Structure formats: C-alpha cells, structure tokens
Amino acid sequence: xxxxxxxxxxxxxxxxxxxxxxxxxxxxxxxxxxxxxxxxxxxxxxxxxxxxxxxxxxxxxxxxxxxxxxxxxxxxxxxxxxxxxxxxxxxxxxxxxxxxxxxxxxxxxxxxxxxxxxxxxxxxxxxxxxxxxxxxxxxxxxxxxxxxxxxxxxxxxxxxxxxxxxxxxxxxxxxxxxxxxxxxxxxxxxxxxxxxxxxxxxxxxxxxxxxxxxxx
Amino acid sequence: xxxxxxxxxxxxxxxxxxxxxxxxxxxxxxxxxxxxxxxxxxxxxxxxxxxxxxxxxxxxxxxxxxxxxxxxxxxxxxxxxxxxxxxxxxxxxxxxxxxxxxxxxxxxxxxxxxxxxxxxxxxxxxxxxxxxxxxxxxxxxxxxxxxxxxxxxxxxxxxxxxxxxxx
Numbered sequence: 001x002x003x004x005x006x007x008x009x010x011x012x013x014x015x016x017x018x019x020x021x022x023x024x025x026x027x028x029x030x031x032x033x034x035x036x037x038x039x040x041x042x043x044x045x046x047x048x049x050x051x052x053x054x055x056x057x058x059x060x061x062x063x064x065x066x067x068x069x070x071x072x073x074x075x076x077x078x079x080x081x082x083x084x085x086x087x088x089x090x091x092x093x094x095x096x097x098x099x100x101x102x103x104x105x106x107x108x109x110x111x112x113x114x115x116x117x118x119x120x121x122x123x124x125x126x127x128x129x130x131x132x133x134x135x136x137x138x139x140x141x142x143x144x145x146x147x148x149x150x151x152x153x154x155x156x157x158x159x160x161x162x163x164x165x166x167x168x169x170x171x172x173x174x175x176x177x178x179x180x181x182x183x184x185x186x187x188x189x190x191x192x193x194x195x196x197x198x199x200x201x202x203x204x205x206x207x208x209x210x211x212x213x214x215x216x
Numbered sequence: 217x218x219x220x221x222x223x224x225x226x227x228x229x230x231x232x233x234x235x236x237x238x239x240x241x242x243x244x245x246x247x248x249x250x251x252x253x254x255x256x257x258x259x260x261x262x263x264x265x266x267x268x269x270x271x272x273x274x275x276x277x278x279x280x281x282x283x284x285x286x287x288x289x290x291x292x293x294x295x296x297x298x299x300x301x302x303x304x305x306x307x308x309x310x311x312x313x314x315x316x317x318x319x320x321x322x323x324x325x326x327x328x329x330x331x332x333x334x335x336x337x338x339x340x341x342x343x344x345x346x347x348x349x350x351x352x353x354x355x356x357x358x359x360x361x362x363x364x365x366x367x368x369x370x371x372x373x374x375x376x377x378x379x380x381x382x383x
Contacts, residue, residue: 010258011260012258016259042258065259067259067306068309068310068313068362069358069362072256072306072310073256073257073306073310074256074303076297076298076300076302076306077303077307080303099326100327101326101327103326107354107355111355114298114299114351115300176325185327186321189319189320189327197265201318205266211319213269215269215282
C-alpha cells in the first residue's frame, strides 16, 4: 500500500504539532512495507506537487489541526483548487486539537465526512484525538511519550486500510471528563498551568500579562 | 452594536442587509472586507503567548478586530465552498483568536479559553452559494460556545430577510 499524506497545518513544518504526530504515525505505518509520500500545505510552493499527488493516487490521508471547530482556512483555500475525483479514491483523516475531550473534535470530524463526499472520495474514517497543544513546547522525552501512541495507529492503518476500527475509535479517549477530574484539572489550569504558560510566554519574549487587552 | 462583515467581493448582499435593517430600524455597522487584505491564521499562537491580544499577521484584519470587541452581534457574509463557508470566510473566523486568552477553564463539561474582553458577540452567518445548512448551523453553534455567546444561525442569501429579523 502507498499513502499520500498531506499535512494540513498552516504552521511551518518545524513547529507543526501535526508534523510531529505524523513522524510517529508513519513509523508504525511503514513497519510492514507500506510506503508514503508527505506534503505540507503550509508551503505554498508544494501546492502543485500536492495536486499532482492527489490526482494520481487513490489512498490519501490528510492530517489536520482543528481550527475554530473545522479545518484551517489555508487548507480550505488549497482544497478549493482541487477537482472532485469520483474514481474510488479513499480519503482518510487524522484530526488533532488542543482541548483534551473527544467531544471538542466531533463538529470538525462531521465536516471531514462531508468534505470527502464533496471531493468525490470514499470516506476512510477519522482518527480523532485532542490534548496536543503543547507538543511543540515539550522536551524530547515528553514529546516522545505524548506522540508515541500514534505509532500503533500507523500500524493499525497499515493493517486495516482505514480508520474505521474499534481501536481507532477508542484512541480518541473520553468524550468528556467526569466531574471529579474536571474539578482537579480546572484547579490545575487556574494555578500550575498558568505558571507554565507564563514561562512559555517569557521564553518567546513576552513582556505583558497574558490577559493584556491591546484594544480599548 | 450589530457588526456585519462582508467577506465576499459582491456588495449586493450587504446592500440588501443594510436596506432591510434600516426598514426595521436596526442600527448596523457594515464592513466591506471582500477586497481587504486578510490572510490566513498561521497558527503561531503569538496572540496568546508572545504579543497577547495582537495578531502577528499584520494586515487589514486588525481594524475589524477592534470593532468585534465592541459588537453585541457579529454577522459574517461569506461565499461557500465544499459544503461549507469558503476560505475567506473561514480565515475571518480563524483570525478571531486574539479575543481569547491562553488561559483555560471548564465551562459545563468542556474546557474553554478564558475570554480576553468582557463580552463576546453572538454569531450569525449569511452564506452565498451551495452549502450544508444543517452543518453550518451546527458549526455556528460551536463557534458561539467558544465565544461564550449564542448562535444567531446560518442563513442562505435567499433568506436574508429571516437573518435580518434575527438581528
């Protein structure tokens, strides 16, 4: 099997969480001989090559960060240049987001099924998972821990040919968290996490409060 | 203030909105953004972490953002593509992130960003062309949840009157 992978993140590859997820996913994907070619929508110079790959391959996988409950505007701009295929091509998706609850990804996921149809492709399912906001800020060890589960999902895609299995469904994790967890995590976000965000911000050269209002 | 932003290059829709709103004595502020320079969100997160509240992409969006923070309602007129609003309409929404902060809290069962300003506008869509109306309504609802406001619905340009009645 050969898969065309399109990273739909508008963020440059170096800082793309989606790219880091794909790095692990493709490790698992290729273990038993599946091959792939990968493109980045963030690099407009690649758009002609992506169109050619889309037109000449029948197994396409788009990896997408959730932007305001749907796909990023830049990816949409690229997709608007494609011609619907109607030739049995399968289009599958990896959808990732910052918030941890599965429920936060469902509106975006619902669109991906519509999108596959609009592009005249068979829907190969969506591997949806959140809690990925900080991947690019993590050190190597934590990043490895957070992204490594995607390796198994790469194996699963290679074995099943799509994301419709029970293992893929379970990969999302809980739809929402129980009240006890919410109280605990809520307290953490009001204290420890704020410090951690401030530290990241200071590292980026931020000199203002993160609640600063530039416009009156 | 009711803010109406037309992201299409066709001003006939916004003219119609303006006319109908005047007939109903509704005071709207209309921004024609179809020919403005508004790029896509590049996902840098600077608006949350480096220059809080300010977008790193310097173009015509900033002047609109300054209006959004005072709006009671935000109506976006957009063309459609692939069953959804088109990329110009979506870019408009993607670029709204500076009105949220990096801080997080639970609101009901889901986590949300803490808002940067005291109030966020209710959201409505007026779309021109073919789209999945049921999905657009669902999506607008979700956008509003993120703004901690309410959805005013998604309306085809064939039903502008209905949209204006909701303003």
